[in-house]
Amino acid sequence: MNKLQEQELFELETQQQEERKVFVITDLNGLNWAFRKMSAIQAKLNEVKQLADAERERIAEWEKKESASYQDDLAYFSHKISEYHASVLANDPKAKSIKTPYGVAKSTTSKSQPEKADEQALIEYSKTNELDFVEVETKEKLKWAELKKTLSVVESDGELVVVDADGQVVPGVAVKPETVSFKVEVSD
Known part of the structure; x- marks a missing residue:
């Protein structure tokens, strides 16, 4: 803020509220006067914002x-x-x-589930078995969410595999293993 803007603000602050209520712009000089006041006010607001931003930054670092x-x-x-x-x-x-009175330890378990490993192999599998899980726009795209609903994870020879509704092993699909996750909630 420059000295002229400071003077404009000083004049504005000393102006009585009654004078402000009856103020009317009647000519170019009055318009210019109002713009000078607005310029000074805007400069002051920018200073306040810069100071506040600097303090917020300092407080955030602290x-x-x-x-x-x-x-x-x-x-x-x-x-x-x-x-x-x-x-x-x-x-x-x-x-x-x-x-406990001070909090809760929770666990959730997600079951083993199919996970797409090779989309091209799954597209070939869908075509070979005449399944409607491939859409063609500009290129072939697998409808994974729909196909996944028809798959199951089963144990075969001591190993988890993904099979379709007919019990056929599905190529291009891996088994995402069962996981246990823990969550800690502290009481207020």
């Missing part, structure tokens, strides 16, 4: 620095709780959650 070790501590304890819960779950598969 918050990041202050929080870092606490975030590490939370991750450490979450890991330890998950390890403990995994050991309890290994001994008691029904222990899906463990509650």
Whole structure:
């Protein structure tokens, strides 16, 4: 903000509210006067915003620095709780959650499921078996979501494989293994 803009703001601040209510622009000089005031106000707003942005940045850096070790501590304890819960779950598969007055450790298990490994092999499989899981726009594209609904994961010779409704092994599909994930919720 320059000195002229500071003077414009000073004049504006000293102007009485009553004068402001009756102010009317009647000519080019009045219009110019209003634009000078607006220019000064805009310059002041820009200064305020710059200062606020600088302070927000400084506060964000402070918050990041202050929080870092606490975030590490939370991750450490979450890991330890998950390890403990995994050991309890290994001994008691029904222990899906463990509650204390200060929080809950939860686990979720996702079943083994088909996972697309080779789209071209799946397209060939669909064509060979006359299945309607291939769409042709500019090039052939597999309707994976629809095909996946018809597949199952079964154990064959001690190994998990993906089969279709007829029990035929489907090429180009891998088995995404069962996973267990843990979640820690701390009470407020």
